[in-house]
Amino acid sequence: MRWVGGFEFYGLMKRNDIIAGGMFIALGLFIFTQTHKFPSLEKGHPGPDLFPNLLAFLFIAFGAVLVFKAGKLSPQNTEPSFSTPKKISNALFVLGIVAIYVIVVNKIGFLITSAVLLFLLMKKLGVPFAKSVFASILITLFINLLFSKILRVPLPYGILGW
């Protein structure tokens, strides 16, 4: 399993390590472009910019080490470790569905939006139709009871009041 040794994938990631290292270096450089606008303390001592600058430097330094080390990995270990089209579509589906949820929940209301999200996701993961309908309604009502009735969280109920 993924975490059993924690080591299994480390050899497989030459390309991914180079990309990740590059992204960290880019983040470091980006921080520098922001911090030079930060004000200093009196007498010119560093203030709000000190800590972010240090971190930016570390991002670049460690990112460079990561890229350098990945460059030395043997090329037969360069295959990416996962990602088949179906798995990626599942993940993108989750991402998309939560993003849509965030946008519409205030208008349509918690109960309907949640039940629909649950149903679509269960269908996508291969749960039979009737079971998906039943489970998504049950989970939605349970969460509504827990958060809205017991913990008194003002969940958004939208224009229909649901």
Add this chain to the structure above:
Amino acid sequence: MDSILQGFSLLFNIKVILVILISAIYGLFVGAIPGLTATMATALLIPFTFFMDPVPALVSIVTMEAMAIFAGDIPAALVRIPGTPSSAAYTQDSFELTKQGKAEMVLGVDVVFSVIGGLIGAFILMTAAPLLAEIAFKFTTFEYFWLATMGLSVTVMVSRGSQIKGALSLILGLFLSTIGVDITLGYPRFTFGSVELLNGINFIPAMIGLFGVSEVFRSVMEGELAYPIARVQARKIFKGMWKLCKRFKVNILRSGLLGTFIGILPGAGADIAAWIAYALSKRGSKEPEKYGSGSIEAIADAGTANNSCLAGAWIPALVFGIPGDSITAILIGVLFMKGLRPGPMIFERQPEILYAVYLSFILANLLMIPFGYLAIKSSSQMLRAPRNILMPGILIFCIVGSFAINNTIFDVGVMLVMGILGYFLEGNGFPVAPVVLGIVLGPIVEKNFMMSMIKTDWDMTQFFTRPISAILCVMTLLIWFFPLGGVLWRKIKSRARSRR
């Protein structure tokens, strides 16, 4: 004495007992299901603790984590998948013994030695924390700076796999902690005009994203896991345990102390404790050849260590406000939310809360005997819980939990972004725990450093000349140079050998 009695009365009321029972079942369930970790369980628990009084809030975390770390052993023994990373070290041994028809003995050892380990940890917590609190009263910004720096160093040193990646995860956490208004001038950093970001990234949705949503992503990528589950006769699990306890009494003591110590080290948690205890156990064993192919001694050692580690991690969290592992990192967030500032002052002003925590550690571990038995009895049902229904349920829980803290959809967005971040980090071999420790330790390091510098008008010498500060500085340097020294030593040795 008064506060001990008060602690008792805080703990033993119907509401708190109910919280304990529910948290116990929750912990067992989450621990036993592969892919759901104790840290994730804590993250999902916070929205509830938000609405509780301090004592039930803390007690629920104590009970849940103790049960979850034990329950992680169940699938390790029955299906060869650790329920939480803390059981990974001895999963192979557990399953090999199950194949030899000794599943009952393995699970018995899992329960009994978890209980003993947990009790050792609780005992050390009760004795060491008040003593350390006395010392902590003398701490100023200089000492806290070093302590937090020490925590950062340990976090990197103990990251499994690549330390470079551990370091980058940590730096990322530190960077996330700088978002929002800075402490010296009140200047908004990296907020890009967003009002919501002025107070920084909200800790709770960030945790739910990093540990909960990322797990949902991973699960939908992996698809349904189907595995054969070994059968066990739960009533036989306690048979012969007394004899094993006597046989492994030295192991118990060694691993209990080791586990607690690793817990106390800021940044190292129960999974690390289990791995180190396993390695030490093998080195000290009379039958090292059995390790990996079914050693009950290995399970006894590592199983004791990971549970004793839990209470150990509460020591720096309560005394200094420096987390001992990723669970206590979240705990510190909960303490602040409850208006309790972790630090020596709690020991003086609210000792009854601490006594309630100590007692709950003892109670939770004792409860593990009947609850562990029940969990093992119902293990095959628990392990068959359909993940394709469970995961959507967890996702909606994450969403509502993130929303509930501030009643804002913005926080759900934070949760989603952190979930994607956590998923990509872990998928590429970057550990996620250092990110949390970075988020918690970042403000402590920065605040104490800046305050010290402003106090002394940028005179650095006090960091090295104050007695406690100097000791902490030396300890931090030792942590840095210890592995380096090890590498050098091995090089010298191998060179000497090649000359021979």
